[in-house]
Amino acid sequence: MVAVEREEEAVIRSIAEEGIPVERRPDASPEAVLQVRVAASAVEALVLARSAALAEAFLLHIRARVDDGRLFNGRARNIESALRNTILPRIGRRIASELKHAEIMACYEEPARTGLLLPRTARDRIVVLKQLQDFARKHGHMKTKPVDEVLDELKGIKDRKVRAFTVEQVKTLLKATEQRPKNWEQRTSDLRRIIVHLAAVCGLRYGEIAGLAVENIDLDKGVLRIRHSFSKHDGIKGPKTAAGVRDFPLPAQIGAMITAYLRDHHRPNPQGRLVATRGGSPLSASHFHETMWQPLLREVGMEHPEDRFHFHALRHFAASMLAASGVPLTDIPEMMGHSHLDTTLKTYCHACSRTTPGPSASRLLWRGSRRPCCRLRALAATPKQRRVLSA
Structure with a gap:
């Protein structure tokens, strides 16, 4: 044959x-x-x-x-x-x-x-x-x-650049989350506020926010322990990379938001997640974008169909703000969950204001908290890490 x-x-x-x-x-x-x-x-x-x-x-x-x-x-x-x-x-x-x-x-x-x-x-x-x-x-x-x-x-083809937020734009977004939209439940409004702050200030990916377990939020010590991620097809899983398993300083104002939400609105769900629907199901990225993120952009006049703002751009903003806050560049990859410094420098650390984000913007986002570089020293697990962070 x-x-x-x-x-x-x-x-x-x-x-x-x-x-x-x-x-x-x-x-x-x-x-x-x-x-x-x-x-x-x-x-x-x-x-x-x-x-x-x-x-x-x-x-x-x-x-x-x-x-x-x-x-x-x-x-x-x-x-x-x-x-x-x-x-x-x-x-x-x-x-x-x-x-x-x-x-x-x-x-x-x-x-x-x-x-x-x-x-x-x-x-x-x-x-x-x-x-x-x-x-x-x-x-x-x-x-x-x-x-x-x-x-x-085909080497050298790059991703389309994520449209970067300015400091003023992020201030506007965060301010807008304080107001409950018409016909919204207070629970939904408060949950959106927490999600946007975790991305803009702490630099968490949406999957990490959706996969964040209540037991991994240490409100007393002010620490977020990022151990899981959520995706529509894989459900709860480990973070995107091994470097994604990390601890992050929890700013006092976000800790206060989470405390109030857990007290007033949170309902236990099978997987113990902070972010869930009223019925206890995970809040998918597509559902969040359609019902929470896009309406927020419309509320503040930032909806641009031809050159839209991605929610992930808040993570880029957070990386730049960490640098502006005085965190050593060599420490930012660990905080962002990156395996390599190049990823942080080339992709995430944008100039995210008209010039460079200054100390005033840093104080605004971290008000009521020690600066992240100081919090990192407190989180350092070994004497060697403490010496490096104190240098």
Whole structure:
């Protein structure tokens, strides 16, 4: 069977290389024309079947990695979406054979050029294709690595810059959270206020806020212990990276907000989270953005559909404010849950005012608390850490 398949592929290849359709060859008999057409159909069906089988085998491999804990479910869903929506519709017939450079590059260029995907997102689709290529090579379906060459050409594509808040804009946002919107329950208003402050002052990711357990909020010592994160697809899990497991100084004014919320509104929920719906379910990021964050931007006149403010920009703002507060740059990555200083410097420490955020802004956000650099010394677990922080 294999020999027949190879012979059929050789027939089709030789005709294609000559560039002469078999019907136009002077020496082609009707029987030869029919034979080649049948062979071409068989080869096409074989390639399609192999490609489909390879794609499904790859997805089963991805699901197995989720089952044994090597991969988060959210990441697996992104891989499957990229495969089914971008890769298979464009080059699905050839994934079980040798891919061509132009085909791979078109898989990036078409969605990026038409605006269907941002350039960085389109490149991430090619990264998924590389994973599929490596899987195919491991199982003997491919010999070369054409996707690697394309990824080399796409190096340097950056994420779209997150629109940075100015100090005055953040002051306006925080001030607005003090007022209960019309027709809102006081509980919902107070919860939004806490969430926005935890992002703008403490720099927590939304997933970390949604995954914050009440038992990990030490109101007496003024410490947030970040141990979990929440996502729609994975539920409660560990933080984004190992560096995400950290302690953070809790400013006095946020501690007072949380104390009042726990006293007046909080209801026990199965996972003991601070942030939950009235029924005790986790508050998903999409629900928060639609019902709390976007209305807040509208309330203060900061809603810009073409260049919108992302909630995550408050985390960027917090990193810059830590630097302005006198926290050594080498300590900020630990506070933000970053593995590398470069991430903090290149991505997070923006100039977040008209010039540079000054001490007055720092005092406003940390009023009633010791400055974070002082709180870090108190949190230092070892004598060595204390000496470094006191230097």
